[in-house]
Amino acid sequence: MNEQIEHCLYESGLTADGCWDELDDYAKEAIERFAELIVLECADMFEGVYTDQVIQERIDKRIKQHFGVERQKSVGKRLMDKYSGALSGLAKR
Secondary structure, eight states: OOHHHHHHHHHHTTTGGGHHHHSOHHHHHHHHHHHHHHHHHHHHTTTTTOSOHHHHHHHHHHHHHHHTOOOOSOHHHHHHHHHHHHHHHHHTO
């Protein structure tokens, strides 16, 4: 996990008193992905703001690098890929 996102989790209180440790892997990944999506939305806000494409790309890149975020599969797709076996087992019950 990127240091900046970890810091945000700390500041939000999610890591206080073992709260984070009590979450399962699915919940942890979903929360981390939520943070990443917010960063990507912030970076995307600059699209079309600057007429100079180079400046726009630098801002986009700098925001994403600061938080260690890149475009990935949607959280639903990514988590479904990871947990498909467990979820299909639950569905058979």
